[in-house]
Amino acid sequence: MKNRKITFLLLLVASCSLIAQGEKDLPAYKDAKRSVEERVSDLMSRMTLEEKVMQLNQYTLGRNDNANNMADPVNDIPPAIGSLIYFSSNGDLRNRVQKRAMEETRLGIPIIFGYDVIHGYRTTYPISLAQACSWNPQLVEQACAVAAQEARMSGVDWTFSPMIDVARDARWGRVAEGYGEDPYANAVFAAASVKGYQGTDLASGKNVAACLKHYIGYGASEAGRDYVYTEISGQTLWDTYMLPYEEGVKAGAATLMSSFNDISGTPGSANHYTLTEVLKERWGHDGFVVSDWGSIEQLRPQGVAKDKKEAALKAFTAGVEMDMMNRSYDNHLGELVKEGKVSEALLNDAVKRVLRVKFRLGLFDNPYTPQTTEKERFLFPQSLKIAEQLAEESIVLLKNENNTLPLKNVSKMAVVGPMAKSQWHLLGSWRAQGNADDAVSLFAGLENEFKGKAQLSFAAGCDFDGDDKSGFDEAKKIAAQSDVVILCLGEKAQWSGENASRSTIALPQIQEDLVEELKALGKPVILLLSSGRPLELNRLDKISDAMLQVWQPGIAGGNPIAGIVAGRINPSGKLSMTFPYSTGQIPIYYNHRQSARPHQGKYQDIPSTPLYDFAHGLSYTTYTYGDLKPSTLTIKKGDKLSIEIPVTNVGGIDGLETVHWFVFDPVSTISRPVKELKHFEKQMIKKGETKVFKFDIDPLKDLGFINADGKRFLESGDYYIIVKDKKVKVTLVD
Numbered sequence: 001m002k003n004r005k006i007t008f009l010l011l012l013v014a015s016c017s018l019i020a021q022g023e024k025d026l027p028a029y030k031d032a033k034r035s036v037e038e039r040v041s042d043l044m045s046r047m048t049l050e051e052k053v054m055q056l057n058q059y060t061l062g063r064n065d066n067a068n069n070m071a072d073p074v075n076d077i078p079p080a081i082g083s084l085i086y087f088s089s090n091g092d093l094r095n096r097v098q099k100r101a102m103e104e105t106r107l108g109i110p111i112i113f114g115y116d117v118i119h120g121y122r123t124t125y126p127i128s129l130a131q132a133c134s135w136n137p138q139l140v141e142q143a144c145a146v147a148a149q150e151a152r153m154s155g156v157d158w159t160f161s162p163m164i165d166v167a168r169d170a171r172w173g174r175v176a177e178g179y180g181e182d183p184y185a186n187a188v189f190a191a192a193s194v195k196g197y198q199g200t201d202l203a204s205g206k207n208v209a210a211c212l213k214h215y216i217g218y219g220a221s222e223a224g225r226d227y228v229y230t231e232i233s234g235q236t237l238w239d240t241y242m243l244p245y246e247e248g249v250k251a252g253a254a255t256l257m258s259s260f261n262d263i264s265g266t267p268g269s270a271n272h273y274t275l276t277e278v279l280k281e282r283w284g285h286d287g288f289v290v291s292d293w294g295s296i297e298q299l300r301p302q303g304v305a306k307d308k309k310e311a312a313l314k315a316f317t318a319g320v321e322m323d324m325m326n327r328s329y330d331n332h333l334g335e336l337v338k339e340g341k342v343s344e345a346l347l348n349d350a351v352k353r354v355l356r357v358k359f360r361l362g363l364f365d366n367p368y369t370p371q372t373t374e375k376e377r378f379l380f381p382q383s384l385k386i387a388e389q390l391a392e393e394s395i396v397l398l399k400n401e402n403n404t405l406p407l408k409n410v411s412k413m414a415v416v417g418p419m420a421k422s423q424w425h426l427l428g429s430w431r432a433q434g435n436a437d438d439a440v441s442l443f444a445g446l447e448n449e450f451k452g453k454a455q456l457s458f459a460a461g462c463d464f465d466g467d468d469k470s471g472f473d474e475a476k477k478i479a480a481q482s483d484v485v486i487l488c489l490g491e492k493a494q495w496s497g498e499n500a501s502r503s504t505i506a507l508p509q510i511q512e513d514l515v516e517e518l519k520a521l522g523k524p525v526i527l528l529l530s531s532g533r534p535l536e537l538n539r540l541d542k543i544s545d546a547m548l549q550v551w552q553p554g555i556a557g558g559n560p561i562a563g564i565v566a567g568r569i570n571p572s573g574k575l576s577m578t579f580p581y582s583t584g585q586i587p588i589y590y591n592h593r594q595s596a597r598p599h600q601g602k603y604q605d606i607p608s609t610p611l612y613d614f615a616h617g618l619s620y621t622t623y624t625y626g627d628l629k630p631s632t633l634t635i636k637k638g639d640k641l642s643i644e645i646p647v648t649n650v651g652g653i654d655g656l657e658t659v660h661w662f663v664f665d666p667v668s669t670i671s672r673p674v675k676e677l678k679h680f681e682k683q684m685i686k687k688g689e690t691k692v693f694k695f696d697i698d699p700l701k702d703l704g705f706i707n708a709d710g711k712r713f714l715e716s717g718d719y720y721i722i723v724k725d726k727k728v729k730v731t732l733v734d
């Protein structure tokens with residue numbers, strides 16, 4: 001007995017010392033107690049040139065519906081790959097491939113799995129352009145946090161989002177993916193979404209790394225066509241396109257994506273100035289830049305590289321650390337280092353950046369995705385509530401003649417149009433793992449809302465396009481028997497998003513004809529318009545009584561829309577992008593420069609003003625704005641200034657109101673826009689109540705401007721602070 005005890009003790013001591021020995025031998029990079037930088041340096045010291053190069057490549061894995069971007073066969077994936085775009089909707093496949101990276105490679109470096117989680121993962125939210133119309137960054141942050149959790153729990157560590165390209169040409173299909181035409185709005189939503197995705201701890205298992213894209217100027221695509229040239233002066237680069245990226249970087253965005261576009265002769269993916277001098281040297285970003293899909297290889301057709309090798313050299317030395325689906329770095333980077341064309345220091349810096357993000361995500365310590373059921377990770381009641389609220393707040397009431405809406409005393413309703421029963425198109429482009437079956441169609445939403453109150457009939461009338469009018473008669477028949485006609489019109493989901501430019505932003509003629517024929521019946525006509533871009537509505541404006549821009553609202557779909565139609569919800573959305581009078585006005589945006597002859601230079605054939613301005617959006621209640629009250633009328637450069645405005649809800653119901661604060665500097669060394677958004681705030685104002693809105697002005701940031709070198713400056717003189725039609729002058733003295 002005694003002997004057995006001794007043997008046991010000896011064994012215990014031996015195994016303890018083995019464990020201690022093991023811990024002592026644990027390479028520093030595997031030791032979770034060490035700092036990220038220590039772990040990165042240790043790992044770097046162990047890596048060969050080939051291993052380093054492999055970290056800088058991204059292939060794809062899993063199912064993919066995007067015909068443009070096809071996935072790689074699983075067996076072709078080298079386990080030492082740095083990253084994969086992950087198209088599957090659960091962790092299984094990821095874990096299998098990750099296991100090979102962890103166990104079949106010399107150093108066991110985990111793969112980072114990225115994916116386009118743009119407006120939700122499975123719980124699909126409204127498209128980003130619509131989200132911006134909510135002017136509610138807190139809500140957007142919450143939506144991004146839900147998307148992050150669903151994605152991370154499904155095997156995605158990194159989202160290629162937010163897209164913060166200021167966009168002023170609605171023909172460009174990708175306007176759907178960003179936050180509209182204004183630099184400041186894009187900056188605010190950039191920061192909100194980065195916070196939502198990344199949270200406070202990237203390694204929590206519920207957060208993902210964000211990726212600001214497409215750096216930079218992609219929104220300036222000529223004539224709204226995708227992948228083409230962009231003409232951007234240094235001045236415009238800084239005063240229009242940079243701010244969202246600067247704020248996104250400040251918010252901690254782990255990564256950025258270099259853009260497809262040629263920026264005045266130097267493509268975004270070969271641009272040393274933007275990628276290195278500004279991003280890394282000036283802003284101190286220590287994460288990494290991934291190319292856009294094929295954007296390195298595309299330096300060749302863009303005319304700045306003779307072959308893939310030169311493209312790799314240009315992109316890498318400009319500051320693109322990871323190669324998305326170009327097969328340029330894995331094929332050529334090692335060779336370029338050996339030839340001395342790429343320095344080892346630059347290679348090491350790039351690899352460090354990638355590893356840093358992997359360590360911050362906790363991938364070395366928890367490389368695998370825990371197995372969960374769909375129920376355990378998708379569509380939580382709280383997530384659906386956010387989806388509903390965000391859709392509610394992003395819908396914009398464009399027009400409401402004679403208070404047609406909300407509907408009162410209606411017993412028979414004709415619901416007509418190709419969008420009425422669609423679930424698919426309500427999800428928009430880049431729907432990640434969104435499932436059309438989860439979406440409430442406009443018809444279903446109206447049915448839920450009006451159950452027991454009104455009788456609904458349906459006729460599609462026509463398709464989204466084409467010239468088949470055979471369904472018009474049925475539509476007219478049900479309309480004739482109803483008190484009101486609700487027309488559900490708009491764009492198919494695939495009409496916006498990537499590679500989805502249109503020469504006109506009007507709806508196809510057949511949809512306009514349908515409205516015209518139904519209007520002739522003399523019934524009130526309400527248009528529910530679903531699209532991924534602003535529309536040309538001047539003809540429909542004349543023949544409709546009310547128009548609700550519902551965008552692509554995500555899975556909440558018909559419920560919040562019907563709530564607005566019925567008056568259960570008071571609409572509060574305001575446009576994040578101007579609705580031109582007609583396509584010919586494009587580019588048209590509120591913050592244009594001053595004209596040399598403001599009273600001339602108009603179009604001869606159409607109005608020169610938009611149909612619906614930036615920030616336009618009606619409510620069912622009425623707000624009166626009091627006078628602007630500045631804390632002082634004269635300030636010095638270092639002083640602070642605050643301005644208040646009281647807003648009273650004088651109508652019959654409670655409402656959410658957003659106040660937009662603009663600045664105008666009429667005389668400056670560099671000419672400035674007629675109005676620049678500098679602040680916005682949304683508050684609930686109950687009927688009869690007055691709320692005070694306040695803008696705390698930091699003169700350099702809010703009154704100053706930026707020059708072509710990205711330097712802020714502030715000049716003495718008069719400035720106007722503008723809210724709606726109220727304006728106050730403050731003077732800045734030296």
Ligand code: BGC
Nearest residue numbers: 069085116160213292293498
């Ligand atoms: C798009 C990016 C996207 C990437 C990966 C590209 O075609 O331009 O926005 O993140 O594909 O799917």
